[in-house]
Amino acid sequence: AQSVTQPDIHITVSEGASLELRCNYSYGATPYLFWYVQSPGQGLQLLLKYFSGDTLVQGIKGFEAEFKRSQSSFNLRKPSVHWSDAAEYFCAVDSGNTPLVFGKGTRLSVIA
Amino acid sequence: EAGVAQSPRYKIIEKRQSVAFWCNPISGHATLYWYQQILGQGPKLLIQFQNNGVVDDSQLPKDRFSAERLKGVDSTLKIQPAKLEDSAVYLCASTLDRSSYNEQFFGPGTRLTVL
Numbered sequence: 001a002q003s004v005t006q007p008d009i010h011i012t013v014s015e016g017a018s019l020e021l022r023c024n025y026s027y028g029a030t031p032y033l034f035w036y037v038q039s040p041g042q043g044l045q046l047l048l049k050y051f052s053g054d055t056l057v058q059g060i061k062g063f064e065a066e067f068k069r070s071q072s073s074f075n076l077r078k079p080s081v082h083w084s085d086a087a088e089y090f091c092a093v094d095s096g097n098t099p100l101v102f103g104k105g106t107r108l109s110v111i112a
Numbered sequence: 113e114a115g116v117a118q119s120p121r122y123k124i125i126e127k128r129q130s131v132a133f134w135c136n137p138i139s140g141h142a143t144l145y146w147y148q149q150i151l152g153q154g155p156k157l158l159i160q161f162q163n164n165g166v167v168d169d170s171q172l173p174k175d176r177f178s179a180e181r182l183k184g185v186d187s188t189l190k191i192q193p194a195k196l197e198d199s200a201v202y203l204c205a206s207t208l209d210r211s212s213y214n215e216q217f218f219g220p221g222t223r224l225t226v227l
Binding site: 004032041042043044045046049051090092094099100102103104105 | 115116145152153154155156157160168203205212213215216217218219220221
């Protein structure tokens with residue numbers, strides 16, 4: 001069965017600093033990979049997704065993620081964090097014919 | 113374009129009581145999902161509808177949970193009777209169809225507290 005691991009429960013970064021959130025997946029073939037963001041009291045919003053092709057994908061709000069097959073990873077990055085980026089971030093995997101499986105999430109705090 | 117609507121936003125009940133949640137998906141979206149998100153965890157799929165038919169309910173605790181989407185639009189999720197471990201946020205999502213290529217749009221969720 002596919003699974004997703006987000007090793008960092010909580011990360012704190014300074015505003016303007018770079019960000020990298022880690023995600024590792026377990027699946028036999030190349031999965032479909034997603035990053036979602038959840039702000040307090042809000043539903044999940046899709047940041048970006050990877051299905052195939054270029055392993056570096058661009059998303060909304062200045063985020064990007066890189067698929068590395070050799071490391072079974074799909075890490076999310078942003079070069080300069082804004083205070084409004086403080087939220088919970090979820091990585092998810094989909095095999096194409098099974099439901100989305102989410103990681104446990106990483107909570108991002110942004111300090112001045 | 114209106115998003116996915118859910119009500120109520122918050123609900124507090126005592127164990128063994130019943131509760132129902134309502135979801136109105138984005139117009140024209142054939143596929144509807146209910147997720148359970150326990151504090152500190154990611155969402156877990158409970159049930160998936162395609163129009164008014166159930167596609168996947170393998171993770172739905174059918175002894176106490178039920179869901180329906182009678183006319184292929186709105187959906188209700190019911191818990192009867194509730195247990196303490198049902199305390200969670202219940203998220204509804206919709207998408208055009210079942211293809212993984214289509215983005216799932218999530219509602220704000222219903223936060224359930226069972227005392």
